[in-house]
Amino acid sequence: MVRPTSALSSGEITARRTIVRRYWLLCLPALVLLVFAASGPLLIVLAYSFLEPAEYSGVVWSLSGEGWFKVILNRDIFDDTISLADAHMTIFWRSAKLSVLTTLLTLAIGFPTAYFIATRPKTHRQYWLFLITIPFWTNLLIRTYAIMEVIRNEGILNSSLMSLGLIGAPLQILYTDTAVLIGMVYVYLPLMVLPLYAAMERLDFRLVEAGYDLYATRFQVLRRVIVPLVKPGIIAGSILVFIPSLGAYVTPRVLGGGKNMMIGNLIELQFGEGRNWPLGAALSIGLLVTVMAALVFYVRNEQAER
Amino acid sequence: MEAQSQPAVAMEARGVSKIFRGPEGDFHALDSVSVSIAEGEFFTLLGPSGCGKTTLLRMIAGFEHPSAGQLLLHGEDISDLPPYRRQVNTVFQSYALFPHLSVAENIAFGLRMLGRPNAEVDQTVDRMLKLVKMEPMRNRLTSQISGGQQQRVALARALAPAPKVLLLDEPLSALDLKLRKEMQIELKRLQHETGITFIFVTHDQEEALTMSDRIAVMRDGHVLQIGAPREIYDQPANRFVASFIGETNFLSATSEGIVDGGIRIRIGDTVSVETDLPDGVDPKGDLTVVVRPEHIVLRERGAPDTLSATLTNAVYFGTDTHYHLELASGQHPIARRQNAAGAPERVEIGAAIGVAFAPSAARLLRD
Known part of the structure; x- marks a missing residue:
C-alpha cells in the first residue's frame, strides 16, 4: 500500500503525543487546586443538601429531601399543608430583578465609557484604563461603606440636596433595593467596561466610516455596525456582571440592611442563625445549577444564530 | 459663437484647502485646489503618497471638512453635510466590508439605510450581484471569499445606492498584478454600464493612463496639471509631471x-x-x-x-x-x-x- 508522503509516520505521531502529554503536566497545579479546593468542597455541599440538619448547626448523617423541599415550599407547622415559600420567592425575585437591572445599568454606563476610551489616542488609553481599575485596589467592604456614607440620610447626597433647597426632608435611599442597586452598579461597572473595551479596541473604525458613507446616521451606525461587531464584548461583560450580582453578599448586606436580602444573604442565614445547613446547601447548589443552565442555554442560542 | 453643449459638472472643488493642526505645527494637506469633474467622467487623482489626493477624496466623501473653499455636487454646496447626507459612495482601499453581514446584506446596506422598500432592495441586490458576477456567493460571509471577490462586493455595495459620484481610494492596490489588470478592465466596464462619475485615486501612473478620461497630477497639496492621459504624457507641464508619468x-x-x-x-x-x-x-x-x-x-x-x-x-x-x-x-x-x-x-x-x-x-x- 502506498502512503501519501504528507502523512506522519507512526513514530512521529507517538513523539507528538508525548509532547502533548508533557504540556498537560504544566496545568497540573491548577488541576490539583481545582479538584481539592473547588470540586471537592462543592461535592461536600451537594452531599449536605441531602442530609438532615443537626439541632445546633451542622448535619446529621441521614438521608432527607427536606433541604431541597424547603427551597421553594413551606410545610405548615400545625396542619402540614404545603404552600409556596413566599419569603424565598420574594428573595429570588429581588435577586433576579436587581441582577438584571445591574447588568443593564452597567451596560448603559459602560458602553459609552468603553467607546470613549477606545477612541482616545493609543498613548492616552492606558491612562484611562488605569483609572477604571483603581477601585479594585480598595477592599470591597470599604468601597461599600463609602457608598453608604454618600447615600445615608445625613450623608453627602442628602445634605447637599437639602442645603441646595431641592428637598425638604432626606431621601430614604439606604436600606432599600435602590441602595443595593447603586452599590452593585458601582462595584461591577469595571467588569463591564473592561471586556467592552477589549472588543471595541479591536473594532475597525473604517467600518464605521463605511457605515456613514452608506447613508447610516449616527444611531444607525451604532445599531447596525458597532453593536453587532462588539457583541462578544457585550456578552462577556454581561456574564461577568450578572453572575456575581446574582450571588452578591456584601453589598446587599451593608446597603440593603436586614430586610432587603438577596440569595447570598439567605444562604448565609441558613449556615448561621437559621442553623439549617441542608437548606443552605440546597440553595447554593440550586443557584449554581440555575446559572449554569442559563449560561449553557445562552451560549447554545448564540452559536445557533451564527 | 458655437453652441457646443458642455457636459454637466458632477463634482467641483473651488479653492479647497485643508490644514491639519498638530502639536508640531500645521500641515497643509491641500492648498487652494480647484477641479471640475464632468458627469460620467472617469477622473483620476494621481500623485505620490502625501500629495493630498486621499485627503481630497475623503473631503468629497465627507469624512474631512475643508478648512477653506467649497465642494459642489451637481452644483449644490455639500461642504458642511455629513457623509450620510451626500449622494456619494466610496470603495475603500481596505474594502471595509461588514464582517457580520453576508455578501448580499453588505450590498443591501446602503439601500436599507435609505429606507427603500424590501422589493426594491432585493431587486437591486440581484442586479448588482449579476453586474459584478458574484451571484453564487450571495450568502457567503465576506471572510469566506477571496480578495478579488471582496473587491467586487465592495464595488457592488458602493454602486447599489446609485450615487451621483463614486469614489475609489486605491481600490486595486491590494490585488496581485494579474488580478489588478483584470479589475482595471472590469472597472471601465462597470463605469460604462452604470454611467456613474468615477473619481479614482492612485499613485500608479500606468493605472491612471490606461483607465482615465482625465487625470489630475498632484504634489504637496497642489494640482500641477489636469488633462487627458495623452496630453499629460505628451505635454507635461513641468519636470515633476514629466518624470512621474512614464x-x-x-x-x-x-x-x-x-x-x-x-x-x-x-x-x-x-x-x-x-x-x-x-x-x-x-x-x-x-x-x-x-x-x-x-x-x-x-x-x-x-x-x-x-x-x-x-x-x-x-x-x-x-x-x-x-x-x-x-x-x-x-x-x-x-x-x-x-x-x-x-x-x-x-x-x-x-x-x-x-x-x-x-x-x-x-x-x-x-x-
Missing part, C-alpha cells in the same frame, strides 16, 4: 532665437530643432527638453541631425529593449526599441552610435 529623458538645450510660432533650440553640438515655446518658459535661461525613450532612434555615428553617443548597456524587457546611452555632454538618456519581428541586429555594448529624434518629440519644459 519614463523620460531630460536634455539640456540652448536657445538659437525666437522663430515664427516657437523657438529654435540647439541640443548638443549637432542637433537644432524648432519647437513650441510653452507659457512660463524663459527663452533666455537654461532650457530643458523632454524626450520620451520611445521617440529616440539609434542611428550610425555621424549621420545627419544625430547626437554622438556611446551605448553603455542594453536591458531586455521581453516586448522591448532599453538602451542606456552616454552623450558627449555627459548626460545619460535611455532609448526604447520594440523587439518586433525583423528588428535590426543587436547593437554591441560600447559601440559608438548616433542618436536622433523627431523635432516634434522634443518638448521644452518649465522647471
